[in-house]
Amino acid sequence: MKVTFLGTGTSQGIPVIGSTHPVCLSKDKRDKRLRVSALIELDGHTYLIDCGPDFRQQMLACGCEKIDAILYTHEHSDHVMGLDDIRPFYFKQGDIPIYAHKRVLKSLKKKFDYIFKTENKYPGAPTVSPNKIKNRPFVINNQEIIPINLKHFELQVFGFRINDFAYLTDMKTIEDKEVEKLKGLKVLVVNALRIEPHYSHLNLEEALRFIKRVNPEKAYLTHISYNLGFHETVEKTLPNNVFLAYDNLQITI
Numbered sequence: 001m002k003v004t005f006l007g008t009g010t011s012q013g014i015p016v017i018g019s020t021h022p023v024c025l026s027k028d029k030r031d032k033r034l035r036v037s038a039l040i041e042l043d044g045h046t047y048l049i050d051c052g053p054d055f056r057q058q059m060l061a062c063g064c065e066k067i068d069a070i071l072y073t074h075e076h077s078d079h080v081m082g083l084d085d086i087r088p089f090y091f092k093q094g095d096i097p098i099y100a101h102k103r104v105l106k107s108l109k110k111k112f113d114y115i116f117k118t119e120n121k122y123p124g125a126p127t128v129s130p131n132k133i134k135n136r137p138f139v140i141n142n143q144e145i146i147p148i149n150l151k152h153f154e155l156q157v158f159g160f161r162i163n164d165f166a167y168l169t170d171m172k173t174i175e176d177k178e179v180e181k182l183k184g185l186k187v188l189v190v191n192a193l194r195i196e197p198h199y200s201h202l203n204l205e206e207a208l209r210f211i212k213r214v215n216p217e218k219a220y221l222t223h224i225s226y227n228l229g230f231h232e233t234v235e236k237t238l239p240n241n242v243f244l245a246y247d248n249l250q251i252t253i
């Protein structure tokens with residue numbers, strides 16, 4: 001399985017528009033972070049986790065030629081606003097399968113009503129085939145995917161486990177029974193927003209404590225704000241098996 005980190009930044013991305021914060025002015029490429037998303041390539045299939053506002057740029061950067069499914073974590077704008085740009089994939093492949101909680105599907109229908117329209121649809125608009133997911137394993141192309149239920153302040157969010165890889169973003173809290181699903185991971189991806197605590201995201205200290213509890217072979221941090229600091233400086237402070245993800249990083253599991 002190959003995982004590409006398409007974006008590793010928090011909702012505004014880094015640099016933030018108009019900001020003169022030193023991290024926003026950094027020359028280090030790893031300090032430039034698009035909105036969070038990941039591409040998973042497995043057994044000839046390509047799965048996208050979230051489809052945010054930088055989707056077009058991300059697809060061009062990774063040279064992606066097809067998408068077999070989009071898995072949604074939740075409906076916040078930084079995770080969904082790229083859906084219109086699936087058009088090149090739709091023209092080539094037909095309806096694009098999407099998988100999300102029923103609340104997220106409802107929100108997508110509201111935001112992109114023209115995409116979900118069944119009558120008098122504008123021919124240039126893409127079409128998706130929506131699949132409701134609950135907190136129980138589901139199968140796409142013979143591949144089992146295990147949702148992990150998370151809380152993002154009071155909002156329910158899904159993380160996903162695929163074989164020995166798990167991707168959790170926009171998490172603040174998790175129930176013990178959900179942590180049980182994360183046993184024996186080779187790679188865990190989890191959000192770490194900044195140094196200071198935040199009401200809806202893990203900060204660095206909480207993320208490191210969570211990683212210790214889950215005990216994967218390796219962990220990567222994502223959904224990063226400029227308040228976390230420079231990539232180079234922060235990475236030096238991390239345990240040996242924990243890394244800061246950066247845009248376009250590829251890992252093989």
Ligand SMILES: [Zn+2]
Nearest residue numbers: 011076078170
């Ligand atoms: Zn987010």
Ligand SMILES: [Zn+2]
Nearest residue numbers: 074076152170
């Ligand atoms: Zn969010």
